[in-house]
Amino acid sequence: MKPVNKLVKTVKEIRGKCPVFKVGDRIIFDEPKIVVDETDALCVHALEPMLSMRVALSRGTSFKELGLAKEEERDYIQCPDTGPPYTSGGTVVFEIRRELKR
Secondary structure: OOOOEEEEEEEEEEEEEOOOOOOOOOOEEEEOOOOOHHOOOOOHHHHHHHHOOOOEEEEEEEEOOOOOOOOEEEEEEEEOOOOOOOOOOOEEEEEEEEEOOO
């Protein structure tokens, strides 16, 4: 069995207005949990696009191999809030990378 890595999801960009996140905020996943005391903010919209791939990514499967990125070690995803003119919120772009457990 492959070792489990932490996954770090960092806010890289906000298009529109997000009532939850600011650029630089992080969500830390330590499979199967979210590390609340190391996480800056949580939003159900931000969790949705990552939940289906978190186990494979935490076990070391390549982002590129999964068809999620051009690079091997990081991925970029966004929350499903479309922002203006459709909602009053905004789309948040996240970078996901692995962090070795200590």
